[in-house]
Amino acid sequence: MYNIEKTYNPKSINSLLEAMEESGTEGKIIAGGTDVVVKLIDGAINTKVLIDVSAIKEMQFIREVEGKIQIGAGTTFSEIEDHNLFEGRIKGLKEGAMEVGSPQIRNAGTIGGNICNASPAADIVPPLLALNAKVVLQSKEGLRKMNLEDFFMGKGKVDLAVGEFLYYVEFEQINHAQGLGFEKLGPRKALAISKICTAVFIELDQDLIVQDIRIANGSLGPNSLREREVEKILKGEKLTAELKEKAQRAFKDVINHRLKGRSGVAFKEEAIRGVFNSALEKSIKRALI
Numbered sequence: 001m002y003n004i005e006k007t008y009n010p011k012s013i014n015s016l017l018e019a020m021e022e023s024g025t026e027g028k029i030i031a032g033g034t035d036v037v038v039k040l041i042d043g044a045i046n047t048k049v050l051i052d053v054s055a056i057k058e059m060q061f062i063r064e065v066e067g068k069i070q071i072g073a074g075t076t077f078s079e080i081e082d083h084n085l086f087e088g089r090i091k092g093l094k095e096g097a098m099e100v101g102s103p104q105i106r107n108a109g110t111i112g113g114n115i116c117n118a119s120p121a122a123d124i125v126p127p128l129l130a131l132n133a134k135v136v137l138q139s140k141e142g143l144r145k146m147n148l149e150d151f152f153m154g155k156g157k158v159d160l161a162v163g164e165f166l167y168y169v170e171f172e173q174i175n176h177a178q179g180l181g182f183e184k185l186g187p188r189k190a191l192a193i194s195k196i197c198t199a200v201f202i203e204l205d206q207d208l209i210v211q212d213i214r215i216a217n218g219s220l221g222p223n224s225l226r227e228r229e230v231e232k233i234l235k236g237e238k239l240t241a242e243l244k245e246k247a248q249r250a251f252k253d254v255i256n257h258r259l260k261g262r263s264g265v266a267f268k269e270e271a272i273r274g275v276f277n278s279a280l281e282k283s284i285k286r287a288l289i
């Protein structure tokens with residue numbers, strides 16, 4: 001059973017930094033609490049000091065700054081779902097947010113919590129990886145920016161120093177001829193198999209040559225990851241039915257290799273192919289809007 005001895009409720013980033021300094025390695029940030037509370041109850045963490053960041057308005061924003069979209073770590077999935085910035089070409093991000101749990105979980109759960117919890121099944125992470133997002137970290141020393149991909153250090157681990165927190169994520173606004181697609185297969189889709197989610201970012205030129213492609217998967221490794229072998233097959237090539245077929249086969253082979261030894265692989269193969277195909281087709285459709 002958990003035993004919380006002290007709670008901080010900072011209302012600003014400055015007070016958060018002070019609370020973090022005062023509590024040192026003992027302090028544990030709690031945002032929406034949808035992961036932390038479960039872990040406290042299960043005994044998976046045994047912190048005695050909680051720092052509740054849910055009242056810090058400075059961490060709750062969605063804004064566009066010089067062609068970049070910035071999302072504060074304290075932004076909930078419902079806020080992403082409701083924001084008109086995530087319609088059209090970039091809708092894959094909204095689709096990722098909409099796949100998280102139930103409406104109650106989406107009202108409380110934050111993008112910062114999803115990232116910092118570092119679960120391989122974090123739904124917002126594959127679309128962010130496909131967008132080549134960066135994380136902006138804050139400590140008393142100032143800001144530190146790094147690729148989201150490099151922030152993950154294995155299951156449940158991120159590159160955060162003591163006294164440092166995730167302030168916001170940032171990525172380039174997507175442009176004409178670019179599109180982001182997302183698809184998820186999992187318990188919410190009433191299929192009792194391990195869930196998998198895939199995000200695809202694509203840029204096409206007028207001759208349908210793939211100028212850029214980024215593919216990211218969730219639930220298949222210690223953290224979500226990019227599928228560079230499959231990206232290589234598509235990049236620089238004309239998007240024909242044959243090329244898509246080749247990419248689908250390569251995708252299936254890569255995943256198969258990773259799932260080796262797990263039960264039900266043959267069934268999963270077809271499902272995985274379908275998830276990739278759907279995310280890819282959505283990205284293409286949006287790039288051609």
Ligand SMILES: Cc1cc2nc3c(=O)[nH]c(=O)nc-3n(C[C@H](O)[C@H](O)[C@H](O)COP(=O)(O)OP(=O)(O)OC[C@H]3O[C@@H](n4cnc5c(N)ncnc54)[C@H](O)[C@@H]3O)c2cc1C
Nearest residue numbers: 031032033034035036101109110112113114116122123166
């Ligand atoms: C019933 C249920 C269903 C769920 N379904 C899904 C699902 O379908 N898909 C999915 O992806 N997730 C799901 N989750 C998991 C969870 O809701 C998400 O991971 C959510 O985004 C966590 O956000 P939070 O704000 O609640 O994080 P919290 O629980 O408050 O924190 C999570 C972790 O992040 C750290 N943290 C939070 N904010 C910061 C910050 N700004 N800087 C540094 N560290 C920080 C905390 O210290 C903690 O380690 C589910 C959870 C439940 C209980």
